[in-house]
Amino acid sequence: MRCPTCAHSESRVVDSRTTGDSIRRRRQCAQCGTRFTTFERIERKLPWVVKRDGRREPYNREKVLHGITLACRKRPLNPGDIEAAAKRVESRLEGMPEVTAQAVGDAVLAVLREIDPVAYVRFASVYQQFESVEQFVDTIVPLREPT
Numbered sequence: 001m002r003c004p005t006c007a008h009s010e011s012r013v014v015d016s017r018t019t020g021d022s023i024r025r026r027r028q029c030a031q032c033g034t035r036f037t038t039f040e041r042i043e044r045k046l047p048w049v050v051k052r053d054g055r056r057e058p059y060n061r062e063k064v065l066h067g068i069t070l071a072c073r074k075r076p077l078n079p080g081d082i083e084a085a086a087k088r089v090e091s092r093l094e095g096m097p098e099v100t101a102q103a104v105g106d107a108v109l110a111v112l113r114e115i116d117p118v119a120y121v122r123f124a125s126v127y128q129q130f131e132s133v134e135q136f137v138d139t140i141v142p143l144r145e146p147t
């Protein structure tokens with residue numbers, strides 16, 4: 001890690017703290033004294049998602065978050081729970097080179113079943129008529145009544 005000011009390659013860590021799944025380090029250049037920040041994060045290897053028509057797309061966390069959010073609407077969960085649920089979905093998929101869109105939906109179902117029975121039933125009853133989380137989201141969104 002080179003100093004942004006003088007490009008010297010040695011620095012010392014003056015502070016470090018963990019936030020979620022990353023570590024933030026304050027460093028000080030051993031040569032010029034410039035302080036800078038670096039982040040260390042676990043690399044998550046998430047699969048490609050194969051749709052029914054054979055097209056592939058990268059795993060999309062937004063779609064999964066959105067699907068979980070809709071299923072958990074008006075349930076006693078906070079945004080942190082939704083985020084944690086998405087991470088659990090990802091843990092189930094991590095390391096596989098590719099999965100079907102249905103496998104992503106099944107992973108969401110498995111996680112919802114553990115965290116909220118109502119959200120699980122809601123997601124299951126609607127989702128199982130569709131081929132993917134994406135389609136579930138596309139279909140549910142226009143039906144949402146104004147809040």
Ligand SMILES: [Zn+2]
Pocket residue numbers: 003004005006007008029030031032033034
């Ligand atoms: Zn420097």
